[in-house]
Amino acid sequence: xxxxxxxxxxxxxxxxxxxxxxxxxxxxxxxxxxxxxxxxxxxxxxxxxxxxxxxxxxxxxxxxxxxxxxxxxxxxxxxxxxxxxxxxxxxxxxxxxxxxxxxxxxxxxxxxxxxxxxxxxxxxxxxxxxxxxxxxxxxxxxxxxxxxxxxxxxxxxxxxxxxxxxxxxxxxxxxxxxxxxxxxxxxxxxxxxxxxxxxxxxxxxxxxxxxxxxxxxxxxxxxxxxxxxxxxxxxxxxxxxxxxxxxxxxxxxxxx
Amino acid sequence: xxxxxxxxxxxxxxxxxxxxxxxxxxxxxxxxxxxxxxxxxxxxxxxxxxxxxxxxxxxxxxxxxxxxxxxxxxxxxxxxxxxxxxxxxxxxxxxxxxxxxxxxxxxxxxxxxxxxxxxxxxxxxxxxxxxxxxxxxxxxxxxxxxxxxxxxxxxxxxxxxxxxxxxxxxxxxxxxxxxxxxxxxxxxxxxxxxxxxxxxxxxxxxxxxxxxxxxxxxxxxxxxxxxxxxxxxxxxxxxxxxxxxxxxxxx
Ligand SMILES: Nc1ncnc2c1ncn2[C@@H]1O[C@H](COP(=O)(O)OP(=O)(O)O)[C@@H](O)[C@H]1O
Ligand SMILES: [Mg+2]
Numbered sequence: 001x002x003x004x005x006x007x008x009x010x011x012x013x014x015x016x017x018x019x020x021x022x023x024x025x026x027x028x029x030x031x032x033x034x035x036x037x038x039x040x041x042x043x044x045x046x047x048x049x050x051x052x053x054x055x056x057x058x059x060x061x062x063x064x065x066x067x068x069x070x071x072x073x074x075x076x077x078x079x080x081x082x083x084x085x086x087x088x089x090x091x092x093x094x095x096x097x098x099x100x101x102x103x104x105x106x107x108x109x110x111x112x113x114x115x116x117x118x119x120x121x122x123x124x125x126x127x128x129x130x131x132x133x134x135x136x137x138x139x140x141x142x143x144x145x146x147x148x149x150x151x152x153x154x155x156x157x158x159x160x161x162x163x164x165x166x167x168x169x170x171x172x173x174x175x176x177x178x179x180x181x182x183x184x185x186x187x188x189x190x191x192x193x194x195x196x197x198x199x200x201x202x203x204x205x206x207x208x209x210x211x212x213x214x215x216x217x218x219x220x221x222x223x224x225x226x227x228x229x230x231x232x233x234x235x236x237x238x239x240x241x242x243x244x245x246x247x248x249x250x251x252x253x254x255x256x
Numbered sequence: 257x258x259x260x261x262x263x264x265x266x267x268x269x270x271x272x273x274x275x276x277x278x279x280x281x282x283x284x285x286x287x288x289x290x291x292x293x294x295x296x297x298x299x300x301x302x303x304x305x306x307x308x309x310x311x312x313x314x315x316x317x318x319x320x321x322x323x324x325x326x327x328x329x330x331x332x333x334x335x336x337x338x339x340x341x342x343x344x345x346x347x348x349x350x351x352x353x354x355x356x357x358x359x360x361x362x363x364x365x366x367x368x369x370x371x372x373x374x375x376x377x378x379x380x381x382x383x384x385x386x387x388x389x390x391x392x393x394x395x396x397x398x399x400x401x402x403x404x405x406x407x408x409x410x411x412x413x414x415x416x417x418x419x420x421x422x423x424x425x426x427x428x429x430x431x432x433x434x435x436x437x438x439x440x441x442x443x444x445x446x447x448x449x450x451x452x453x454x455x456x457x458x459x460x461x462x463x464x465x466x467x468x469x470x471x472x473x474x475x476x477x478x479x480x481x482x483x484x485x486x487x488x489x490x491x492x493x494x495x496x497x498x499x500x501x502x503x504x505x506x507x
Contacts, residue, residue: 038369126350129312133344134364134416135336141367 018239025139025220026213029147032140039145046149050111051157057106058161065098066090066165070172083177087187090169091162095192095200099162100154101248104207107154108240112215115146116236119219120229128220143216147209154208155201162200203251207244214240262321263288263420263452264309269318270476271304278304280476281318286420289450291442293463295498296473302456303347305473306422309454310342311335343418347425347456349405351397351412357384358393361412383411386441388434402429410438414445420452421445427459435462442466460499464488472498 036043069090077083119142122128128138166188173179218236222229264286271279278301286292286309296302307313308320311327319326322338330338351360362380365371371379384390387407397405406429413421423442427435439462445451457463463470464484471481472495480492490496497503 122352125353126346126348127352129307130344130346130350130352130412132312133310133339133342134367134412135340136364136367137336 021221022213022217025143025217026209028139029143029213029216032137032144033148035140035144036148039148042145043148043152046146047153047156050107050149050153053114054103054107054110054157055160057110058103058157059164061102061106062094062099062161062165063168065102066094066168067172069093069098069165070169071176074173074177078177083173084179084183085187086169086173086177086179087184088191090173091166091188091192092196094165094169095162095196097200097248097252099158099165100200100203100207101244103158103161104154104204104211104244105241107150107157107208108211108214108237108244111150112211112240113233113237115212115215116219116222116233117229119143119216120222120232121226123220123222124225124228138220139216143212143220146216147212150208150212151205152208154211155204158201158204162197199255203248206247206251210243210247211240214243260287260289262286263323264454265319265321266308267319267321269305269308269320270316271301271308271313272316277476279308279315282473282477284471284478284481286452286454287469288452289446290468291446291453291455291466293467293470294454294456294473295458295463295470296456297498298458300473301476302473303424306344306424306454306456309422310339310344312344340416341419342422343413343416343420344422345406345409345413345424345426347428349397349402349409351405351408353397355396356393357389357395357397357400357408360397360408361415363412364416379415380411383415384408386414387411388437403431403434406430407434407438410441418451420454423453423455423457425456425458427457427462435459438462439466 070086073089074083074086077085077089119128122142128142131138131141170181170184173184174181215236218232218239222232224231262285264284266282266284269279269282270277282305284305294302294305304313308315309322311330315328318328320328325338327335327338351357352363355363358377358380361383362376365376365379381390381393384393387410389404389407389411392400392404392408397408400408406426410423410426426442427438430438442453442455443466446453453466455463455466467484469481470484470487471478472487472492473479474494480487480490480495482490487495487499493503
């Protein structure tokens with residue numbers, strides 16, 4: 001690059017444009033959500049597909065994260081003779097932060113990529129153009145059902161991931177630190193509030209919406225055959241990850 | 257014969273991709289209830305021109321009037337309304353790969369939510385019969401040959417009961433008999449329903465058989481246009497070469 005300032009300028013402009021495009025697609029998806037009722041079966045179909053595809057990896061991830069969290073935290077707590085407080089720490093971290101974020105990242109890699117690949121293939125093979133000539137709005141037909149499915153499915157997956165993570169934590173607490181399971185859960189009941197769970201699930205819904213919108217945007221803008229679709233898929237996942245990190249930070253700050 | 261109204265009026269249309277100018281100040285008028293044939297070498301921009309007519313590509317400059325309305329300035333529902341009179345047969349057929357043949361043909365009607373399943377099914381079978389594809393009703397596009405996909409694409413376009421159909425190489429990849437059937441179909445639709453057709457083709461036999469008006473696209477412009485008779489007797493070297501495959505002809 002000859003001129004670094006020009007380079008940064010161009011990058012910043014591209015970023016603004018991308019943000020604008022994502023917001024515009026979001027708005028138009030919301031608009032077309034008025035047809036939710038007619039598409040319930042399609043939305044449900046996507047939800048089941050997302051659930052089935054993500055469940056195995058979500059189980060593994062949250063189980064091991066819950067377990068390692070207890071190992072790491074318990075190690076420190078034990079020094080102060082506070083290992084019994086494990087139940088007050090790990091479940092909150094799981095419900096507020098790790099459950100939503102980790103599951104969202106999994107969904108972005110697993111489902112966001114699939115959405116871009118699927119819609120991108122349709123875009124480069126003129127199927128999306130064909131939809132337009134048939135009077136079918138691609139946002140309504142392709143983006144809206146996936147958006148609503150992601151929005152609804154991610155919170156469900158997060159509840160599941162939270163439970164698995166907390167159980168995984170309890171098992172390590174019991175076997176490694178010899179904390180009776182009852183105490184772990186008593187501590188959890190004292191400290192984990194319903195609002196923590198609601199906040200975690202709200203985050204999850206926001207992330208779910210993000211993944212679908214980003215996935216659809218990169219799919220609808222795909223160019224240049226199969227190679228282009230591959231490229232779009234990678235970019236889509238990277239964009240989802242970054243957006244999730246940023247949104248997570250700001251939502252958390254807002255709620256502190 | 258009375259002169260038909262102008263359906264599509266293209267004025268000074270220009271389009272470039274990156275640094276490559278495909279269409280240069282192109283002017284073209286498509287008359288209603290006629291079949292206009294567009295000929296031209298591969299990669300001269302025939303598909304690009306056709307996609308402009310239905311608003312799938314926006315021009316860099318120029319206007320496209322459809323019944324007096326400039327579609328280049330339209331978008332959203334307004335564009336949808338104009339488009340609803342149009343249908344397009346894609347060069348690649350562009351069938352939805354995840355849907356069966358019947359679902360593809362009925363897709364546009366289904367998404368209108370105006371017809372019952374039974375009504376849609378009747379229309380689907382009727383249109384598939386027109387292109388002799390009713391036996392592949394339940395097949396997926398991946399199981400069909402290129403020519404078969406093309407025919408399903410035609411059925412899908414006709415299912416929308418359009419007034420104007422844009423055909424992008426409808427007979428490419430078909431055997432001569434099937435190509436002849438499609439030609440007859442296009443003629444019949446014009447005679448029975450006064451349908452307007454714009455047909456991009458390399459098939460000279462087909463062009464002269466179905467065309468009321470033939471245009472030659474070369475280097476971004478329409479270099480010659482007229483009745484089949486006048487094109488046949490054209491003195492333009494490129495046109496002569498295009499229709500006879502040779503540089504010069506004895507007459
Ligand atoms: N979406 C696009 N992006 C970039 N170049 C394109 C695009 N569509 C068409 N072109 C280019 O425009 C030219 C005309 O293409 P096309 O209209 O498909 O030709 P044909 O006359 O064979 O139908 C070609 O050189 C093609 O590479
Ligand atoms: Mg073409």
